Amino acid sequence: MTGEPVEILLVEDNPNDVEMTLRSLQKNNVSNRVHVARDGAEALDFIFGRGAYHGRSLKEGPKVILLDLKLPKVDGLEVLRQIKHDEQARKVPVVILTSSKEERDIVESYQLGVNSYIVKPVDFTQFTEAVRQLGLYWILLNQPPAV
Amino acid sequence: MIRSFRQSSLRARLMLLVVLAVLPALGLVLYSSRIQQRLEHRAAQEDTLRLARLAASNQDRLVEGARQLLTAFLQVPEIRIGNPGACSALLAHLLRQFPRYANFGVADARGQIFCSGLPIDRPVDASARSWFQRSLTAKGFAAGDYQIGTITHKATINFADALHDDAGRVERVVFVALDLSWVTQLGAQIDLPQGTTLTVVDRNGTILARYPDPEKWTGKSIPEAAVPETSLVQTSALRKGEGFVEARGVDGVDRIYAIVPLGDTGGQVRAGIPTAAAYASVHSGLISDVTALILAAGLALVAVWFGGAVFILQGVNRLVDATRRLASGDLGPRAGQIHGPAEIAQLAAAFDQMADALEQREAERRRSEQQFAFLAETSKLLGSSLDYHATLANVARAAVPQVADWCVVDMVGEDQSLQRLAVAHIDPAKVEMLFELQRRYPNDPTKPGWSNEVFRTNRSVYVSEIPDTALESASQSAERLRIIRAVGNPKSLIITPIIVGSRVAGIITFVSAESGRRYSAEDVAMVEDLARRAAMAVENAMHYREAQVLNLELERRVTDRTAQLETANKELESFSYSVAHDLRAPLRAMDGFSRMVVEDFASGLPQEGQRYLHLIRDNAQQMGRLIDDLLTFSRLGRQAVNRQPVNTAALVRQVMGDLQHEHEGREIAFAVGELPDCSADPALLKQVFANLISNALKFTRRVDEPRIEVTSRVDGDQPVYSVKDNGVGFDMQYAGKLFGVFQRLHRAEEYEGTGVGLAIVQRIVHRHGGRVWAEAEVDKGATFHFTLGGAST
Numbered sequence: 001m002t003g004e005p006v007e008i009l010l011v012e013d014n015p016n017d018v019e020m021t022l023r024s025l026q027k028n029n030v031s032n033r034v035h036v037a038r039d040g041a042e043a044l045d046f047i048f049g050r051g052a053y054h055g056r057s058l059k060e061g062p063k064v065i066l067l068d069l070k071l072p073k074v075d076g077l078e079v080l081r082q083i084k085h086d087e088q089a090r091k092v093p094v095v096i097l098t099s100s101k102e103e104r105d106i107v108e109s110y111q112l113g114v115n116s117y118i119v120k121p122v123d124f125t126q127f128t129e130a131v132r133q134l135g136l137y138w139i140l141l142n143q144p145p146a147v
Numbered sequence: 148m149i150r151s152f153r154q155s156s157l158r159a160r161l162m163l164l165v166v167l168a169v170l171p172a173l174g175l176v177l178y179s180s181r182i183q184q185r186l187e188h189r190a191a192q193e194d195t196l197r198l199a200r201l202a203a204s205n206q207d208r209l210v211e212g213a214r215q216l217l218t219a220f221l222q223v224p225e226i227r228i229g230n231p232g233a234c235s236a237l238l239a240h241l242l243r244q245f246p247r248y249a250n251f252g253v254a255d256a257r258g259q260i261f262c263s264g265l266p267i268d269r270p271v272d273a274s275a276r277s278w279f280q281r282s283l284t285a286k287g288f289a290a291g292d293y294q295i296g297t298i299t300h301k302a303t304i305n306f307a308d309a310l311h312d313d314a315g316r317v318e319r320v321v322f323v324a325l326d327l328s329w330v331t332q333l334g335a336q337i338d339l340p341q342g343t344t345l346t347v348v349d350r351n352g353t354i355l356a357r358y359p360d361p362e363k364w365t366g367k368s369i370p371e372a373a374v375p376e377t378s379l380v381q382t383s384a385l386r387k388g389e390g391f392v393e394a395r396g397v398d399g400v401d402r403i404y405a406i407v408p409l410g411d412t413g414g415q416v417r418a419g420i421p422t423a424a425a426y427a428s429v430h431s432g433l434i435s436d437v438t439a440l441i442l443a444a445g446l447a448l449v450a451v452w453f454g455g456a457v458f459i460l461q462g463v464n465r466l467v468d469a470t471r472r473l474a475s476g477d478l479g480p481r482a483g484q485i486h487g488p489a490e491i492a493q494l495a496a497a498f499d500q501m502a503d504a505l506e507q508r509e510a511e512r513r514r515s516e517q518q519f520a521f522l523a524e525t526s527k528l529l530g531s532s533l534d535y536h537a538t539l540a541n542v543a544r545a546a547v548p549q550v551a552d553w554c555v556v557d558m559v560g561e562d563q564s565l566q567r568l569a570v571a572h573i574d575p576a577k578v579e580m581l582f583e584l585q586r587r588y589p590n591d592p593t594k595p596g597w598s599n600e601v602f603r604t605n606r607s608v609y610v611s612e613i614p615d616t617a618l619e620s621a622s623q624s625a626e627r628l629r630i631i632r633a634v635g636n637p638k639s640l641i642i643t644p645i646i647v648g649s650r651v652a653g654i655i656t657f658v659s660a661e662s663g664r665r666y667s668a669e670d671v672a673m674v675e676d677l678a679r680r681a682a683m684a685v686e687n688a689m690h691y692r693e694a695q696v697l698n699l700e701l702e703r704r705v706t707d708r709t710a711q712l713e714t715a716n717k718e719l720e721s722f723s724y725s726v727a728h729d730l731r732a733p734l735r736a737m738d739g740f741s742r743m744v745v746e747d748f749a750s751g752l753p754q755e756g757q758r759y760l761h762l763i764r765d766n767a768q769q770m771g772r773l774i775d776d777l778l779t780f781s782r783l784g785r786q787a788v789n790r791q792p793v794n795t796a797a798l799v800r801q802v803m804g805d806l807q808h809e810h811e812g813r814e815i816a817f818a819v820g821e822l823p824d825c826s827a828d829p830a831l832l833k834q835v836f837a838n839l840i841s842n843a844l845k846f847t848r849r850v851d852e853p854r855i856e857v858t859s860r861v862d863g864d865q866p867v868y869s870v871k872d873n874g875v876g877f878d879m880q881y882a883g884k885l886f887g888v889f890q891r892l893h894r895a896e897e898y899e900g901t902g903v904g905l906a907i908v909q910r911i912v913h914r915h916g917g918r919v920w921a922e923a924e925v926d927k928g929a930t931f932h933f934t935l936g937g938a939s940t
C-alpha cells in the first residue's frame with residue numbers, strides 16, 4: 001500500500017495520548033502528515049514495508065519516529081533495536097516519547113542508538129510544549145541523510 | 148684420665164692417712180731427740196768442765212811447783228852467791244831433773260841473766276821482761292807474762308822470785324821458765340772427742356797453751372780467749388769464776404766451752420768440745436730413728452697402694468664402672484656382691500637397688516611414652532576426619548603392634564547386631580580371618596562372652612591372664628574357639644566400650660597373644676581414654692552428619708527464599724514500571740482533556756466550571772508528582788550506592804544552578820562555606836542537597852531577607868554538612884515525624900509538596916551509613932545536618 005509521504009510515525013497504543021499528541025502537533029503547525037501505529041508489530045510492518053504495509057518504501061517517510069516504550073505485541077525497545085539494526089531504517093531518527101523515567105530504559109535506549117529520549121509530562125501544558133519542540137527540531141530543523 | 152685420677156685420689160687419701168699416722172711417731176722421735184740433746188749438752192758441759200778443771204789444777208799445781216822450786220833455789224848457795232859458772236852448772240843439772248821446765252836462770256839486779264840452765268855465751272838482758280820487773284817490784288814471787296824465751300826460743304811462762312839483802316835491796320832475781328807444752332800432752336793423754344780444745348790464757352787474754360796445734364795459736368790474743376763475762380752461764384754447781392759459753396772458735400767451729408780460772412795468776416783454762424761432736428750421738432740416733440720411721444711409713448704406703456687396689460678400689464672400680472654404664476643409659480650392669488669393706492658392700496647393694504628402681508622406672512617411662520605416643524597418634528587420627536569408619540580403622544591399625552597383637556573394632560548396626568568395622572593384626576594374613584569369624588559365627592548376645600558383658604555393664608572387660616577354660620567358655624562355640632586360636636591364642640585382653648550418649652555404640656577389643664604382653668590396670672585406663680576419644684569422634688561425626696543434613700535443608704530453603712525474593716523483586720519492579728507508565732497516562736489524559744476543555748470551550752463555561760477544571764488539573768499534577776517522588780523513593784531502596792570521591796563544593800554549586808528556576812525573581816542571600824570533599828554516590832548526594840536546598844527555598848518564601856547557608860564542620864573524623872535557612876522553621880516537638888514518608892509539618896495551601904523529600908534524604912544518608920537530623924524553631928528557621936559515614940576523602 002502506498003500513500004502520501006509520511007513525516008511522522010507515531011507509535012502509541014494509548015488513544016488519549018495519540019489524540020493529545022496529534023492535537024499538540026497540529027496546534028503548533030508542525031505537521032499533519034502523521035501516521036499512527038498502535039502497536040510495535042504494526043510499527044515494524046510500516047517501517048519495513050511488511051504485512052498490511054507491504055510494498056511501502058522508506059522513501060515515503062517517515063522523517064522521524066515517535067516511539068512509546070510500553071507497547072502491545074512488540075515493545076518499544078525491540079522496535080528500536082530492529083530499526084537500528086537495519087541499514088536503511090537506522091538513518092531515520094527515533095525519538096522515545098514515553099511515561100517511563102526509569103534509568104535503565106533511558107540507558108538501554110541510548111545504547112540501541114536512539115536519537116532523543118523524552119519523558120511525557122503529566123502536565124498537558126508541558127506535554128504540548130515538549131511535542132512542539134521535538135516536532136520543530138526533527139521535522140523542520142534537522143537535516144537527515146537521503147534514505 | 149679422669150678415672151685414674153679418681154682412683155689415685157682415693158689411694159692418696161689412704162696414703163695421707165698413713166702419713167698422718169706416722170707423724171706423731173716422728174714428733175716423738177724429734178722430742179726424745181731434743182731431750183737427748185739436752186742431756187748430751189749437759190754431759191758435754193760436764194766433760195768440758197772436768198777437762199778444764201783438770202787442766203786448771205794441773206796448771207795450779209805447776210805454778211805451785213814453780214813457787215816451791217823458786218823458794219828452794221833461793222836457798223841454794225850456788226844461786227845466792229855462786230859465780231855464773233857454778234850456778235849455770237847447777238841449773239843445767241836441775242833442768243834435766245825437771246823436764247816440765249824450759250829453763251832456769253838468775254838475773255842480777257839490772258836484769259842481766261848471768262846464770263842459765265841452758266847454756267848462754269854472755270849475759271842476756273831480761274830487764275824488760277814482765278816477770279823480772281814484777282819480781283823486782285814485789286821483791287818476791289811474781290809470775291810473768293807469756294813470752295818466747297830469748298834463750299829457750301820456746302813459749303814459756305816465767306815465774307821469778309827475788310833474792311834481797313837484809314836491807315831489802317834486791318840482789319838477784321831467780322826465774323823458772325815453765326814449758327807450756329804440757330797442755331798438749333794432757334790433751335793427748337785424755338781421750339777427747341774430735342775437735343776438743345784446751346786452752347790456757349793469761350790475764351791479758353793471751354793464749355799460753357792450746358791443744359791441739361799449740362804452735363799455731365800460742366801467744367795470740369784472740370776472741371776465743373776474750374769471752375765476755377755476761378755470756379758465761381753460771382750455775383750453782385760451778386765454783387767461783389767458772390762458767391760455760393757456747394761460741395764459735397777461732398777455727399770456725401761451734402763449741403761448748405767450760406771456763407775455769409787459774410789460782411792467782413789471773414789466767415783461765417778453757418776446754419771446748421765441738422757442738423757437733425757433743426750432739427753427734429743424738430744426731431745419729433735421730434737420723435736412724437727417722438730413717439726407720441720413713442722406712443716403715445714407706446712400707447705402709449706401698450701396702451696401702453697395692454692392698455687398697457685389692458681390697459677397696461676393686462670394689463669401687465666395679466661400682467664406678469657400673470655407674471658410668473648406667474649414666475650412659477645401659478641399665479643392665481649391677482655392682483653385684485663385693486667382698487670388701489662393709490661400707491663398699493653396702494654401697495654396692497644400694498647401687499643395685501637404685502639401678503633396679505631406675506630400670507623399673509625406665510621401663511614404666513618407656514611404657515607410658517609408648518602409651519602417650521599411641522594416644523597422641525590416635526587422638527590425631529580421631530580428630531583428623533569426620534569419617535569415623537575410616538578413623539576407627541586407623542586407630543585399630545595404630546594399636547598394632549604398639550599395644551596389641553590384634554585389635555578389632557565392632558560397631559552396633561541399625562539392626563542392633565555387631566558389625567565388624569575394622570581389624571588390625573600383626574600378621575596381615577589373619578585380618579580376613581577375623582572378618583570371616585564375625586560373618587560366619589556372629590556374637591550371640593544370649594550366650595556368655597566378654598563382649599556381651601561389656602554391653603551389659605557399659606564397662607570395660609579386662610583379663611590380664613586368660614585361662615584356657617575361660618577362653619573356651621567365652622568363645623561360645625567350638626568352631627569359634629578353633630578360629631580364635633588359629634588367629635592367635637589370646638593370652639591377655641581388654642574390651643572397652645565406645646559409649647555415645649549413654650549407649651554402647653561399639654566396642655574395641657585389644658588382644659595380646661604371641662608377644663607375651665600382659666595388660667595391666669594402667670592399660671585399661673589408657674584404652675578407656677582412647678575409647679572416650681573414639682566416642683567423641685563418633686559423636687562428632689554423627690553431629691556433623693546431622694549438621695550437614697540441616698545445612699543442606701537450610702541451603703535449599705535459602706535458595707527457595709532467594710528465588711521467591713527475586714520473583715517478588717521482579718514483580719515489584721514491573722509494578723513500579725507499571726506505576727510509572729500506566730498510572731501517569733490517565734493523569735496526563737485528565738490534565739490534558741481538562742486543559743482542552745478550558746482552551747476550546749472557555750466561552751461556554753461558567754467561571755465556577757472553569758475553576759473546577761483547574762482543580763482537576765492541579766490534583767492530576769499533584770498525583771503525578773507523588774508518583775514521581777514515590778518511584779524515586781522506592782528506587783533508592785534497590786539501587787546500589789556507588790561510592791566515589793566527590794567534590795562537594797562543586798556539587799552544591801551545580802545543585803544551586805539547577806534550582807535557579809525555583810527562586811527566579813527572589814532576592815536570596817546564599818552563603819556556601821568551605822566544604823570538604825567526601826566519598827559518596829554523587830547522584831544520590833546531589834539529590835540530598837537538592838531536596839534540602841529546595842526545602843530551604845520553599846520555607847523562606849515569606850521571609851523578608853531570606854538567607855540560606857551551606858556549611859560543614861568536622862565532628863570526630865567525619866565531616867558534618869549543614870543546610871541552614873531563616874525560614875518559618877518548625878516546632879521541635881514534631882521533629883520525630885520529619886523524615887517519615889508523606890509526613891508534612893505545614894499545610895499544603897501554605898507550602899506545596901508531597902512529603903517525600905526528607906524521607907528520600909534520610910534514605911540516601913542511611914544508605915551511605917550516615918545520619919541526618921534537624922534543629923529548628925518556629926519562625927526562626929531550620930538547620931538540617933547530615934553525615935555520610937566512612938572517612939572523608
